[in-house]
Amino acid sequence: MTSSTPRAAAGATDADAAEGRVYTVSGEDWDEIIAAANEARDFEHGERIVINMGPQHPSTHGVLRLVLTLEGETVVEVRPSIGYLHTGIEKNMEYRTWTQGVTFCTRADYLMPLFNEAAYCLGVERLLGIEDKVPERAQIIRVLLLEINRISSHLGGIAPMGLELGATTIYTQGARLRERVLDLLELITGLRMNHAFIRPGGVAQDLPPGALEAIRAFLESGPELVRQLRTLIDANTIFVGRNKGVAYLDLAACMALGITGPVLRSTGLPWDLRKSQPYCGYESYEFDVPVNDMGDAYGRYLIRMDEIEQSMRIIGQCADRLAARGSPGPDKDPVMIRDAKVGWPAQLSLGPDGLGPSPEHIKHIMGQSMEALIHHFKLITEGFRVPAGQVYAAVESPRGELGAHVVSDGTTRPYRVHLRDPSFTHLQSVAAMCEGGMIADLIPAIASLDPVMGGVDR
Amino acid sequence: MSGPEETPKAKPEETHGSQAPQGPVPPAAPGPEPAAPGSEAAAPGPESDGNLPARLGEERLAEPVVRTGMFGVQGTPDTSGYGLLRVHQLPAIESPRPYGSYFDEVADALGGALEAAGVGFSDAIERVIADRGELTFYVRRERLPEVAAKFRDDPALRFELCSGVSGVHYPEDTGRELHAVYHLLSITHNRRVRLEVSAPDADPHIPSLVAVYPTNNWHERETWDFFGIIFDGHPALTRIQMPDDWKGHPQRKDYPLGGIPVEYRGAKIPPPEERRHYS
Amino acid sequence: MGIEEKLPSGVLLTSVEKAAGWARARSVWPATFGLACCAIELFQTGGPKHDLARFGMERASNTPRQADLMIVAGRVSQKMAPVLRQIYDQMSDPKWVISMGVCASSGGMFNNYAVVQGVDHIVPVDVYLPGCPPRPEMLMDSILKLHDKIMNMKLGKNRDREITELENARLGLRPLHVAAPEGSQL
Numbered sequence: 001m002t003s004s005t006p007r008a009a010a011g012a013t014d015a016d017a018a019e020g021r022v023y024t025v026s027g028e029d030w031d032e033i034i035a036a037a038n039e040a041r042d043f044e045h046g047e048r049i050v051i052n053m054g055p056q057h058p059s060t061h062g063v064l065r066l067v068l069t070l071e072g073e074t075v076v077e078v079r080p081s082i083g084y085l086h087t088g089i090e091k092n093m094e095y096r097t098w099t100q101g102v103t104f105c106t107r108a109d110y111l112m113p114l115f116n117e118a119a120y121c122l123g124v125e126r127l128l129g130i131e132d133k134v135p136e137r138a139q140i141i142r143v144l145l146l147e148i149n150r151i152s153s154h155l156g157g158i159a160p161m162g163l164e165l166g167a168t169t170i171y172t173q174g175a176r177l178r179e180r181v182l183d184l185l186e187l188i189t190g191l192r193m194n195h196a197f198i199r200p201g202g203v204a205q206d207l208p209p210g211a212l213e214a215i216r217a218f219l220e221s222g223p224e225l226v227r228q229l230r231t232l233i234d235a236n237t238i239f240v241g242r243n244k245g246v247a248y249l250d251l252a253a254c255m256a257l258g259i260t261g262p263v264l265r266s267t268g269l270p271w272d273l274r275k276s277q278p279y280c281g282y283e284s285y286e287f288d289v290p291v292n293d294m295g296d297a298y299g300r301y302l303i304r305m306d307e308i309e310q311s312m313r314i315i316g317q318c319a320d321r322l323a324a325r326g327s328p329g330p331d332k333d334p335v336m337i338r339d340a341k342v343g344w345p346a347q348l349s350l351g352p353d354g355l356g357p358s359p360e361h362i363k364h365i366m367g368q369s370m371e372a373l374i375h376h377f378k379l380i381t382e383g384f385r386v387p388a389g390q391v392y393a394a395v396e397s398p399r400g401e402l403g404a405h406v407v408s409d410g411t412t413r414p415y416r417v418h419l420r421d422p423s424f425t426h427l428q429s430v431a432a433m434c435e436g437g438m439i440a441d442l443i444p445a446i447a448s449l450d451p452v453m454g455g456v457d458r
Numbered sequence: 459m460s461g462p463e464e465t466p467k468a469k470p471e472e473t474h475g476s477q478a479p480q481g482p483v484p485p486a487a488p489g490p491e492p493a494a495p496g497s498e499a500a501a502p503g504p505e506s507d508g509n510l511p512a513r514l515g516e517e518r519l520a521e522p523v524v525r526t527g528m529f530g531v532q533g534t535p536d537t538s539g540y541g542l543l544r545v546h547q548l549p550a551i552e553s554p555r556p557y558g559s560y561f562d563e564v565a566d567a568l569g570g571a572l573e574a575a576g577v578g579f580s581d582a583i584e585r586v587i588a589d590r591g592e593l594t595f596y597v598r599r600e601r602l603p604e605v606a607a608k609f610r611d612d613p614a615l616r617f618e619l620c621s622g623v624s625g626v627h628y629p630e631d632t633g634r635e636l637h638a639v640y641h642l643l644s645i646t647h648n649r650r651v652r653l654e655v656s657a658p659d660a661d662p663h664i665p666s667l668v669a670v671y672p673t674n675n676w677h678e679r680e681t682w683d684f685f686g687i688i689f690d691g692h693p694a695l696t697r698i699q700m701p702d703d704w705k706g707h708p709q710r711k712d713y714p715l716g717g718i719p720v721e722y723r724g725a726k727i728p729p730p731e732e733r734r735h736y737s
Numbered sequence: 738m739g740i741e742e743k744l745p746s747g748v749l750l751t752s753v754e755k756a757a758g759w760a761r762a763r764s765v766w767p768a769t770f771g772l773a774c775c776a777i778e779l780f781q782t783g784g785p786k787h788d789l790a791r792f793g794m795e796r797a798s799n800t801p802r803q804a805d806l807m808i809v810a811g812r813v814s815q816k817m818a819p820v821l822r823q824i825y826d827q828m829s830d831p832k833w834v835i836s837m838g839v840c841a842s843s844g845g846m847f848n849n850y851a852v853v854q855g856v857d858h859i860v861p862v863d864v865y866l867p868g869c870p871p872r873p874e875m876l877m878d879s880i881l882k883l884h885d886k887i888m889n890m891k892l893g894k895n896r897d898r899e900i901t902e903l904e905n906a907r908l909g910l911r912p913l914h915v916a917a918p919e920g921s922q923l
Contacts, residue, residue, distance in 0.1 A: 699816075700815075700816070700851075701815055701816040704815075708850055708851070713850075714850070715848075715849050715850065716849050716850025716851075717848035717849050717850075718844075718848065718854055720848065729848050730848060730849075
């Protein structure tokens with residue numbers, strides 16, 4: 001390190017770093033900075049105001065705080081401030097077993113819980129070395145659930161976007177379609193959100209009876225509802241007027257800012273991890289990757305709606321495959337890896353006294369096999385052991401590349417899990433997108449990034 | 459009488475009540491001294507080599523301890539652990555050439571680019587691991603911006619996208635406790651690579667990569683917030699997730715989880731960090 | 738507060754209580770305080786299937802000055818706690834709080850340094866709603882219970898008397914104590 005490079009000590013109090021008036025930002029003194037900025041000579045007196053937007057605000061897509069410097073209607077500077085939803089999920093996972101970690105990471109980005117689980121479980125499976133031993137039925141169910149979650153996540157972004165723009169009908173119609181999707185998720189996983197269904201080694205349970213019919217019914221009626229929603233929004237003059245040309249980001253900016261997902265695909269680059277680095281068997285499904293080169297908020301919205309339609313295609317293919325396989329039962333077509341030292345032992349079933357391990361499983365471990373009893377006990381109290389090492393597993397989530405950096409030290413608990421969340425990375429680009437524009441363009445800009453603060457703050 | 463696995467070089471406190479699980483550390487050099495017999499009254503005296511059964515491979519004894527006992531619990535009245543079983547596991551330290559798949563190409567291209575800039579490969583890179591289908595370069599922290607710039611710019615490498623920094627804290631790895639892990643993605647070549655940099659707790663400075671990959675701006679702030687790694691050259695290294703006046707760096711291993719006991723009527727369950735655990 | 742505070746206790750006050758309770762319960766405006774996953778279920782409750790508009794609650798008041806009900810939906814982090822208190826203080830009387838979800842009620846599954854272990858450390862809570870996240874039907878059930886509470890809310894002198902009675906009853910409660918053996922985890 002040469003001596004002329006300033007070292008950023010804690011709080012960045014390096015006085016000879018910048019030119020012009022230096023505001024020492026240590027973060028504890030927003031009030032003083034705002035007061036000083038308002039009184040400073042180089043602010044045209046009274047023409048520039050510093051305004052705080054959020055964290056409780058209807059239009060900031062969650063608990064996001066924006067400190068705006070405004071000159072009239074123009075945004076001169078915007079600083080996003082996050083951390084209002086920080087939950088310590090990553091540290092909490094270090095105190096739980098590998099399987100229990102799924103219930104924590106699923107709540108990070110709460111609009112796409114199954115993607116968090118998938119990224120984490122792919123990481124754990126790669127550390128265990130069982131990637132190719134996960135049963136195929138489990139992989140098909142994973143793809144099915146991931147695509148259903150993609151639809152509900154996109155709708156969960158588009159509907160509040162309408163609400164923030166003041167178009168309540170988009171919100172109610174989006175919520176209506178999203179209810180259908182959540183019904184489907186509830187039928188298959190048991191919960192509408194935060195499912196903890198994708199587990200290391202497979203999936204928690206097989207599809208219940210009636211699931212395939214429900215999926216077919218959804219695929220019959222869903223596209224019509226999507227079409228109605230698109231008729232409402234796509235060519236709507238006001239919507240187009242508010243979104244076209246707003247929040248432009250080109251390819252170089254996206255590369256520099258680390259942006260992936262629909263925002264990157266709206267610059268013209270068809271980069272999708274499902275196609276380029278496939279996981280869970282995605283290489284065997286037929287689907288297109290929507291891309292356009294508008295680069296603005298409207299282009300990203302179009303990509304999301306197209307992705308909903310492509311997801312329905314994939315769901316149809318999953319349903320066909322599952323129907324072709326029939327339901328031979330967990331012995332012939334398991335949904336959890338066979339390895340008794342890793343795979344979750346029990347299949348749940350609903351009995352006269354509530355939900356619990358199925359009677360066959362109890363008969364097996366109590367009456368038939370001592371090893372099974374021991375495995376059951378050890379797996380549930382201790383969990384399985386994962387050999388030491390580190391891994392980075394990435395999935396193509398509705399927002400972009402969601403990565404899980406999983407470090408193991410050979411024990412039954414994760415040593416460190418870091419979720420590389422796309423919303424966290426994308427929020428950095430708010431300044432690049434919005435400075436120089438009007439304050440009213442800030443809202444569709446953030447909505448087009450579709451950040452979910454749970455993923456940002458974790 | 460202690461079990462056959464007890465290493466003669468074990469310090470007395472290791473046999474009773476040593477708590478920390480060992481992270482993936484390089485194998486510890488065998489201690490130069492046996493423990494002084496008279497000083498620790500509680501421990502059995504150290505064994506001289508003549509008393510141990512003959513064993514192949516001194517290296518195995520030097521490997522770090524991965525877990526202890528059946529349920530690994532020390533110090534509490536638990537029904538299980540015998541307390542004397544030591545299981546050694548050697549984590550991957552360095553991979554021999556060839557690494558496999560595209561890793562050799564990347565390593566060679568990096569070597570060529572560094573040479574062209576007049577930097578020796580081993581001046582910049584400590585070691586290389588290819589493990590579980592992923593390539594990791596352990597970069598010396600002074601050379602980090604240079605190496606990252608080569609990864610971004612060299613046409614054979616072209617790792618345009620950085621997926622951010624992840625910090626890891628290995629308190630047992632004295633002298634190299636804080637690691638910062640960068641994941642790079644090449645869209646041109648469809649490849650991934652990992653750069654890992656380490657810094658000691660006493661001098662937690664790592665050069666910032668914001669100039670090379672601007673996306674690391676918030677990621678480095680988050681790593682500073684959670685681990686205390688100071689990124690030199692970062693434009694505004696402040697707390698980002700924790701409140702601005704928070705003391706301490708929460709995701710370090712010496713920072714408590716901070717839970718409170720859960721109260722029921724007539725009972726209290728301790729917080730997760732203090733509960734019994736079975737590993 | 739208003740004229741109802743100054744009325745003497747009696748038939749007139751009771752009638753005013755009934756009328757005021759009936760009116761207040763019919764149009765409770767929630768302050769949008771959706772934080773995390775529970776906010777998504779709150780947003781679905783406002784959708785067409787589980788319709789909050791039938792209770793007159795679809796007009797979520799974005800400004801706390803006009804809001805009656807704060808539904809704390811989601812985990813409250815240490816950084817968000819002062820903001821929560823500020824919003825609560827900015828609401829004008831009468832105001833109620835539903836803590837939606839286990840994270841708001843007690844810290845939930847996140848028993849750690851970052852999450853406030855129950856929002857009742859910060860604001861007084863009227864209805865605790867468990868669930869992770871609670872279904873929209875559960876949220877509506879809690880809202881209806883709150884409506885009951887609002888409708889039966891006493892005013893003025895009656896309220897003061899009620900508060901004194903409740904306080905005396907609570908003070909008389911004996912704690913249940915079970916002696917746990919030494920060295921156990923309890």
